[in-house]
Amino acid sequence: MYLDPDVSxxxxxxxxxxxxxxxxxxxxxxxxxEPLQTEEEITEASEGLDDLSETPDKTTTTxxxxxxxxxxxxxxxxxxxxxxxxxxFKQMWEGLxxxxxxxxxxxxxxxxxxxxxxxDLVEAFGLPYVIGVNTFEGKHEFPxxxxxxxxxxxxxxxxxxxxxxxxxxxxxxxxxxVKHLLSSLG
Amino acid sequence: xxxxxxxxxxxTAPLVPLFVIAxxxxxxxxxxxxxxxxxxxxxxxxxxxxxxxxEARTVMDLIADGFLSVAEVAAHTRLPLGIVRILLAQxxxxxxxxxxxxxxxxxxxxxxxxxxxxxxxxxIRTGA
Numbered sequence: 001m002y003l004d005p006d007v008s009x010x011x012x013x014x015x016x017x018x019x020x021x022x023x024x025x026x027x028x029x030x031x032x033x034e035p036l037q038t039e040e041e042i043t044e045a046s047e048g049l050d051d052l053s054e055t056p057d058k059t060t061t062t063x064x065x066x067x068x069x070x071x072x073x074x075x076x077x078x079x080x081x082x083x084x085x086x087x088x089f090k091q092m093w094e095g096l097x098x099x100x101x102x103x104x105x106x107x108x109x110x111x112x113x114x115x116x117x118x119x120d121l122v123e124a125f126g127l128p129y130v131i132g133v134n135t136f137e138g139k140h141e142f143p144x145x146x147x148x149x150x151x152x153x154x155x156x157x158x159x160x161x162x163x164x165x166x167x168x169x170x171x172x173x174x175x176x177x178v179k180h181l182l183s184s185l186g
Numbered sequence: 187x188x189x190x191x192x193x194x195x196x197x198t199a200p201l202v203p204l205f206v207i208a209x210x211x212x213x214x215x216x217x218x219x220x221x222x223x224x225x226x227x228x229x230x231x232x233x234x235x236x237x238x239x240x241e242a243r244t245v246m247d248l249i250a251d252g253f254l255s256v257a258e259v260a261a262h263t264r265l266p267l268g269i270v271r272i273l274l275a276q277x278x279x280x281x282x283x284x285x286x287x288x289x290x291x292x293x294x295x296x297x298x299x300x301x302x303x304x305x306x307x308x309x310i311r312t313g314a
Contacts, residue, residue: 001262002252003224010222010255010288011303036261038221041268062266067221067257072306079222079255095216099291101303171311178304185297 001033003077012079013177014096016122017106018114022134022164023082024066026106029170030080031068038065042091063089080174085118097125102181104173105131106164109142112150119151130180132162132173156184207241207269214275221257221267222288225249225274231282241265242273249283 015023027035040063066082081096083089083103103122107115115131122129133147144159153159158180163169227235227250235246244263248254254262260270277283293299 002254005226005253007224007253008286009299010224010286011294011299012222012288036258038257038260039264039266041266067261069255069258070306070310072303072310076302076306077224077255078303078306079257081221081257096221098217099220099222099288099294101294101300168311171307175304175307175311178300178307181295182297182300182304185295185300 004071004074006074007071007077008075010077010079012081012096012100013174014081014083014100014103014127015106016083016085016103016118016129018085018108018111018118021106021108021111021114023106026104026162026164026170027066027068027080027082029164029167030070030174032071033069035066035068038067039063040065040092042089063092065092085121087117087121090121093121093125097127100127102177103127103129104162104177105129106162107131107133107147107151109133109147112147115151119153128181128184130158130160130173130177132160132164135161135163135169204266204269207239207265208272209239209276211272211276213268214271219256219271219274219285220288221255223256224253224286224288225256225259226253226284228282228284231277234280235277235282238277239273241269242277245270245273246277246282253286 068080070078072078148159158176160176162173232250260267
């Protein structure tokens with residue numbers, strides 16, 4: 001359960017995507033510890049409730065967030081946070097994106113339109129990212145160039161297949177992200 | 187008046203309100219006690235923690251035996267992250283915990299750091 005006492009450097013990567021895209025499964029596939037959850041309070045503006053004139057314009061909601069851990073060396077640990085992609089959780093992104101190396105955006109090829117708001121968020125927070133297109137058992141693999149085109153992303157952004165249940169495939173997605181981060185340093 | 191209100195009361199919060207656990211203290215600054223800040227108890231701190239609030243003692247008991255991130259402390263104690271951060275700020279002020287801050291925001295583009303991350307990931311993947 002505890003970290004190696006020599007671990008003195010911690011870094012984080014965010015795994016983002018729409019509801020039920022496979023973030024929790026992904027974290028379970030790569031984490032060295034049983035995935036854990038934090039409970040975080042966020043304040044959200046209750047827009048769309050204007051008709052209830054008595055309703056205060058802000059409410060507090062508790063959001064559960066999954067995360068996992070990977071010890072990468074004697075003194076280095078990586079935390080992976082599964083970050084909810086809804087616009088109303090933007091407040092959580094502010095804290096989480098600070099210092100994050102980058103983001104792995106998980107996309108469901110059958111619900112690509114739900115990935116647009118996620119891309120808006122990662123770009124708004126200036127996070128470098130790669131896109132992992134979740135491959136589901138029994139479904140044919142979507143051609144990646146079609147996904148690129150549908151999502152209208154730049155050529156430099158890596159897009160890969162990722163089976164979130166498979167450790168090897170999930171690790172490869174992280175490796176692709178970190179290689180991308182290194183290559184964008186120029 | 188109070189009778190009317192009683193009829194509408196619902197238990198929607200833990201029995202001990204969070205501001206009681208936090209003893210009215212405000213959240214530390216966002217850059218302090220982040221999810222990935224690593225903490226452990228100082229030597230002898232567990233005995234000194236006897237006088238703390240029960241929630242702070244729970245945190246202390248957990249970190250007495252080793253290093254954990256703030257997010258892990260929140261998860262294992264099942265306390266909301268905000269409460270854990272407030273408790274840790276207080277415990278640090280009292281000299282009870284040892285704090286290792288995460289790699290600073292400015293260093294996330296450091297090629298040496300990123301290479302170390304990449305090497306670590308590749309080692310895990312190949313099972314070396």
